[in-house]
Amino acid sequence: MTVNDDSFTNWKHREEIAESMIPMIGKLHRERDVTVLLHSRSLVNKSVVSILKTHRFARQIAGAELSVTETLPFLETLTTLDLGPAQIDIGMLAATYRADDRGLSVAEFTAEAVAGATGGNKIDRREGRDVVLYGFGRIGRLVARLLIEKSGSGNGLRLRAIVVRGGGDRDIVKRASLLRRDSIHGQFQGTITVDEDASTIVANGNEIRVIYADDPTSVDYTAYGIKDAILIDNTGKWRDREGLSKHLRPGIDKVVLTAPGKGDVPNIVHGVNHDTIKPDERIMSCASCTTNAIVPPLKAMDDEFGVRRGHVETVHSFTNDQNLLDNYHKSERRGRSAPLNMVITETGAASAVAKALPDLKARITGSSIRVPVPDVSIAILNLQLARETTREEVLDHLREVSLTSPLKRQIDFISAPDAVSSDFIGSRHASIVDAGATKVEGDNAILYLWYDNEFGYSCQVIRVVQHVSGVEYPTFPAPAV
Structure with missing residues (x-):
C-alpha cells in the first residue's frame, strides 16, 4: 500500500467516525437541549466534512490537530449521562483530559467535568421565548437565520414575527426570497415556504408572521398570539430610551437595539458586560459591530498587561447607508460611490468603549475607512501598555484567551500566514486575532482584528437575547477565569 493509500484510508476512517457523531449530536440537541461544541464552534447540524474541518482547525490555535478518534469517546459518554440543558465543548474535554494525570477513564473524567449539568444539578428546560424582529434588512435576516437554526430543541428562542413597512405587490414573496438566498452568506440551510393569504413565512417548520406597520405604536402583538416577547429593532431609527419605548406594546417585554444606544440606554457587548444587565431593564443596545470587535480583545489586553491609551483604525466594508454611485447623501463622503472608493468616515466605536468597559481608564480614539468589499472588516488596535512585553507573550496570552477563557466565544485566533478578509465570512466570533500581523515592541502592541461585521455581530446579538431571555x-x- 502506498503512502497516498494510507492517507486515503485514514480519511475514510475519520469520515465514518464523523458520520457516526451526527445522530448523537442531533439527539442531544433535540431531546436534551445540549449543544455540542468543539473549541466554541457548534457541531449541531454540521456535515461530515464540516465536523472534520472543525477538528482540523484546532491545530491553528492549539498547535496540534484534534482527531475525531480522540473526541468520539467523550461524545459517546455524553449520550449515556442524565444531562440537562447545557453547552458542552468536547474539544475542551479532550484537552483537559490530556492534561489530567489522575488516571481516570474517559467516562469517569467526562462525568466529573459535566457534573453541573447532570442529575440534581440539571437546569430545567426553559419554555420557549417569543422573538419579534422589527426591520428585516441585512442584520435582521441574519438574526432570523440564527434564530431558526437554534430552534431545533423547541425550548429556546422562537421567531414569531417580523415587522416591516408594506413594500407593494408580492412583498412577502420578495422578503422570503431574500431570506432564502444571500449573495454573501449563501443559501439558507433548509426549506422556506410562503402563505401570502395568511401573511406567513414558514422556515424549517417555524411559522413567522409578517406584520405590516409604519409605526411601532400601531401594533398589538397579543392579537397574533405573541406574549412576553423580546423585540429586536434592526432599523436603527430610534436609539434613545424615549424612541425605543415606542416598541413596548402589548405582547412585548424587552427591546434590543442592533445599533449603538444613546443617552442612558446600556450598550452591551456579550462576554464583557452582559452580566451587568439588570433583571428589570427593558431596553438595551448591542452597540456596534466594531465595538463588539475591539472591546473583548481590549479587555483581554488590559487584564494581562494594562492599557494606558489606544487608537483604533477600522478598515470597514461598505454598508447599505452608502451610495452605490455618486449621489446626494447627508454625509458628504458617504455620498460617493461605495464600490469604487475608499471613504474616510467616523466611527463611534472608540467612544462606546467607555460604556461597555467602564473600568478601563485608558483613553481610546478612533477613525474609520470604508473600503470596496461587501463584508468583513478589520480593526487595527494600537495600544500603549502599562508594562513592556514581547510578541510571543502577547500571542500566547490571546491564544489562551481564545481557547479557555470566558471570552472564547468572542475572540478567535488564527495563525494562517495567507489569511484575507473573505476567509472570515460567516465567522461566529466577534473578533479574530491575526497572529501573523501582530506587532509588539516594548510597551507598544498593535493588534489586527478581523470581524464579520454582519454575521459575527448577529451572533453577538443572539447571545445577548439568549442571556436576557x-x-x-x-x-x-x-x-478558566
Whole structure:
C-alpha cells in the first residue's frame, strides 16, 4: 500500500467516525437541549466534512490537530449521562483530559467535568421565548437565520414575527426570497415556504408572521398570539430610551437595539458586560459591530498587561447607508460611490468603549475607512501598555484567551500566514486575532482584528437575547477565569 493509500484510508476512517457523531449530536440537541461544541464552534447540524474541518482547525490555535478518534469517546459518554440543558465543548474535554494525570477513564473524567449539568444539578428546560424582529434588512435576516437554526430543541428562542413597512405587490414573496438566498452568506440551510393569504413565512417548520406597520405604536402583538416577547429593532431609527419605548406594546417585554444606544440606554457587548444587565431593564443596545470587535480583545489586553491609551483604525466594508454611485447623501463622503472608493468616515466605536468597559481608564480614539468589499472588516488596535512585553507573550496570552477563557466565544485566533478578509465570512466570533500581523515592541502592541461585521455581530446579538431571555445555558467544562 502506498503512502497516498494510507492517507486515503485514514480519511475514510475519520469520515465514518464523523458520520457516526451526527445522530448523537442531533439527539442531544433535540431531546436534551445540549449543544455540542468543539473549541466554541457548534457541531449541531454540521456535515461530515464540516465536523472534520472543525477538528482540523484546532491545530491553528492549539498547535496540534484534534482527531475525531480522540473526541468520539467523550461524545459517546455524553449520550449515556442524565444531562440537562447545557453547552458542552468536547474539544475542551479532550484537552483537559490530556492534561489530567489522575488516571481516570474517559467516562469517569467526562462525568466529573459535566457534573453541573447532570442529575440534581440539571437546569430545567426553559419554555420557549417569543422573538419579534422589527426591520428585516441585512442584520435582521441574519438574526432570523440564527434564530431558526437554534430552534431545533423547541425550548429556546422562537421567531414569531417580523415587522416591516408594506413594500407593494408580492412583498412577502420578495422578503422570503431574500431570506432564502444571500449573495454573501449563501443559501439558507433548509426549506422556506410562503402563505401570502395568511401573511406567513414558514422556515424549517417555524411559522413567522409578517406584520405590516409604519409605526411601532400601531401594533398589538397579543392579537397574533405573541406574549412576553423580546423585540429586536434592526432599523436603527430610534436609539434613545424615549424612541425605543415606542416598541413596548402589548405582547412585548424587552427591546434590543442592533445599533449603538444613546443617552442612558446600556450598550452591551456579550462576554464583557452582559452580566451587568439588570433583571428589570427593558431596553438595551448591542452597540456596534466594531465595538463588539475591539472591546473583548481590549479587555483581554488590559487584564494581562494594562492599557494606558489606544487608537483604533477600522478598515470597514461598505454598508447599505452608502451610495452605490455618486449621489446626494447627508454625509458628504458617504455620498460617493461605495464600490469604487475608499471613504474616510467616523466611527463611534472608540467612544462606546467607555460604556461597555467602564473600568478601563485608558483613553481610546478612533477613525474609520470604508473600503470596496461587501463584508468583513478589520480593526487595527494600537495600544500603549502599562508594562513592556514581547510578541510571543502577547500571542500566547490571546491564544489562551481564545481557547479557555470566558471570552472564547468572542475572540478567535488564527495563525494562517495567507489569511484575507473573505476567509472570515460567516465567522461566529466577534473578533479574530491575526497572529501573523501582530506587532509588539516594548510597551507598544498593535493588534489586527478581523470581524464579520454582519454575521459575527448577529451572533453577538443572539447571545445577548439568549442571556436576557434566560435560555443561555452554562458551558462545560467551565471556562478558566
